[in-house]
Amino acid sequence: MQGAFTMVIGQILERNLWRYPHKEAMCFENTRLSFLSSADRIYRLANALCNLGLKKGDPVAFLLPHNMIEAQEIIFALGVTGMPIVPINARFSSTEIAHLVSRCKVKGLIYHHSLSGLLESVRPSLKNVQIFVAIGQPTSLEDYDYEKLLLQSPPTPPDVSVKESDIAALIHTSGTTGMPKEVIWTHKSWLAGVRDIIITFQLTDRDILLMFTPYFHIPFFWFNLAVSYMGGCLVFIRRPDPHLILEAIEKHKVTVVSHFVPTTLIRVLDFPDLDRYDVSSVRYYMYGGAPMPFGILERAVPKMGNRFIQLYGFTELAGCAAALTPEEHIIDGTEKERRRLLSCGREMPSSDIRIVDERGRVVGPGVEGELIYRGDNLMKGYWRNPAETKAVLKDGWFHTGDVGFMDEDRYIYISGRKKDIIISGGENITPKQVEDVICKHPSVEMAAVIGIPDPKWGEAVKAVVVLKKGKQATEEEIIQLCKDNLASYKVPKSVDFVPSLPTTHTGKIKKWELRERYTKKAGHKPL
Template sequence: GLSKMNVRHSIDRAIREYPDRTALVFGDRRLSFSELSDRVNRLANGLMRLGISKGDRVGMLLRNCCEFIEIDFALSKTGIVRVPLNARLTGSDHEYMLNDSGANTLIFGEEFTETVQEIKPRVRTVETFVRVSQGLSMENVLNAIDYEGLIEKNPSEEPGGEVEEQDLHTLFYTSGTTGKPKGVMLTQKSWANVTINLILDYGPFTEEDVLLNTQPLSHGAGFFVLPCFVNGGTNVLLPDLKPSAVFETIEREKVTVLKLVPTMLYQLMESPEKDRYDLSSLHSIIYGGSPIAVPRLIEAVQFFGKKLVQLYGQAEAPMCISTFSRRDHIIEGSEEVVERLKSAGKPCINVEVRIVDDHGKDVQPGEVGEVIVRGYHIMKGYWNRPEETAQTLKDGWVYTGDLGYFDSHDYIFLVDRKKDMIISGAFNIYPKEIEEVIVTHPRVKEVAVVGVPDEKWGEAVKAVVVPKPGVEVTEQEIIDYCRERIASFKKPKTVDVVPELPRNPYGKVLKAALREKYWKGFDRRIH
């Protein structure tokens, strides 16, 4: 029955179906499906023998490696809840997430020994530390349990216990640009459905597929392991992300699917070595996670051909809100068609998307509203945060906080984050639109546009600009540049030139921090 809609079922089926195929490649390590299964079962039994049981939370602090996927599968099969920690965050972030989730175990890569040592006294609930050796032979100062030892000492029989579809599978901490990160609760059912959705929208995946994942598995990229795995394909992970290593791996492993963020796509495009390798095995390059500039997208299509696919999702509706497909990446043709390169594509196959006004009523095509999403994959809510859950999850719909509109052909165009919108006079102004203009100025490296207090209009547009290295740019130049290119009421009234913009560890600009200094003593709610 449906109550068995869980990840364990999918993993076990693939292992029976493809025992001798290569499941995993990392550096010079290669694991077949049956070898991986053997290690996963031993690990699962080992964790249960340590007294870790279904529903307990386990922190995972590792860079991409085979062990990451082994742990993933062992937790999925036993109903122990994954709490992936992004290696790019700081010790205090990890400490907050471990305490907030009430994790009783932390599995960490040897290279994080110092971080773990530093936070250990303040991590209240963690009793068990397991260390994955990465061949660095660092001293085991924490008296942590050795990961390989755990695998060697335990039996490879199937771990006991039942996993139901409503059981918690993962707590994903959002990259909060506002306040503390929130733990997004994803059930076994949500994870299984993300897998199905990715196969529908980015597949088909077959046993001939080889997927190279260049993003941290602790982040959204981790969702792509299963769609490939359940169909008998091979997952390839890289210890080194230099463009030459990526190209070399594509050629050597005959990679068919490449998963990356726009920044990595730019690095590949800019690499002088890009023409030296045979990349003909590739049929899909899946990108997403941050906005992409249209001129760069056109260059990428010119180089790689029609292999690019864009995804739009967020932690609360993971990976699957809309898809901009391979065939949509048209770089020549009517203005309307080329304009679509700015869109986030069409709603995913198994997902409902609406765009609504402040009263929850659908808006007309071309009219801006908030993007809301419903599907079997959405979150159950935020961990221990009923108020925030009630604000985001209403009647089974996730309110994304993203503003956008549908065009007449069902393409979604994202306009901005709702909380970043500026209301000046009676006009709604979207900072993203102004930023897209200013960033084309030849001396501007990056820019953030925010609303600042204005006695007459309520809010006024301010641009905060970072010039390119070694050049200067003035307020007047930027205002004049905008005057020629956007409606007068949208152009910045003031411009600040700064050496850098405040960002969170994921690279997102912290607009709340930028706004704060201008709003001291005023009553606009700082989000």
């Protein structure tokens, strides 16, 4: 009897080399690479990193201004060498970058020359980093030039043995306590999530993926790999601009688009030349990462076709947990069919989802509880954080902190989050991190940060602040303080000053009460 099927990321390169050597693998602006030429560059990069002294198990980070072919080359090269990838959000402040690199014990850092100013401001604190590689002009004489390294290295697979249980990625996420964490993906969990995507989207070698989700977000990792796995082509654009999106779809005959959040979809729907572009090649428009208001879908489906698919997941799983397919996007259906648009769909092929009460007992249809998950694509745990890992992984089940229910047909509805994470424009924001910054202001006594419904961002960051007796502060001061210390998407859109915050008898802030208050004040009406 043969053993179970195993595979690692590097084998995707090998398979496509002999199956589709001259087929287009990746495109970015005027650059097009076949599987043969892309494998040549990837193997050269892998050998270069090994020759510089980095070894299997050494985390390597990368910092880029936007999506580009080099991002995918780095991901594959690190997969081949067994070095965990550590993507850095290009919108992070220098303080956030330093903390991330330090926590992950990063040994190598690949950066784009356009971000040299940001890098130089943080370089002195990057004590663990041994090797710096620049895409473009290096900022230091000690840094290596990306393209020169490729020219100096052999285009053959490096002599590194990688197992499916090896760590493939350390992906940054927000935490329940407000402290950032890194999720551990292994080759096995990553590729398990990839296969789920292949099955759900029925991907083939004829698929062409337009990827405008930023390289530091999880769809970039599992969706790109899923299309590459099948021998399809990846198309990258610099930013989610309506003109760039529509132009790329028409030019490359894109079949799958990843992925829309409310803000991006609104911009495309409002684009005056939308009807002039041929988008008939698209099979799926993927969306997720932020609540999608019904009104936007009501506009999008008639205008762009019933080709939308919603994906629900979390960083702790390399892939998705549930999907709402195009066939289930019924805008003019029955009340039951329309209500399903408020759900995140049903389980992916290899997902196992349950809704449980506080004692861990499975509840019936329509009864709220915590969503728990298990599957082969689940993380190994949190990097160097056994306490947090133990708190959420119990008997093989991941306790998501999401509160919701299943209906009688197993459609999953998310009604709240234990973790209080705000999702604004597709970005996850931990309120405590923003609150900690606000409380640095000498006039601030207390602060509560919440997400309130917003038609453009899905949720908008709102700060509610109590000042110290006799002290003063302005909304502009609080916002500027946050701008100086946080990534831009974490900065509150508005600040209210109140005499006190509602609290429980134990002194905990009743955030649900604040959300309810400001949701009503904003005049938000649910479907």
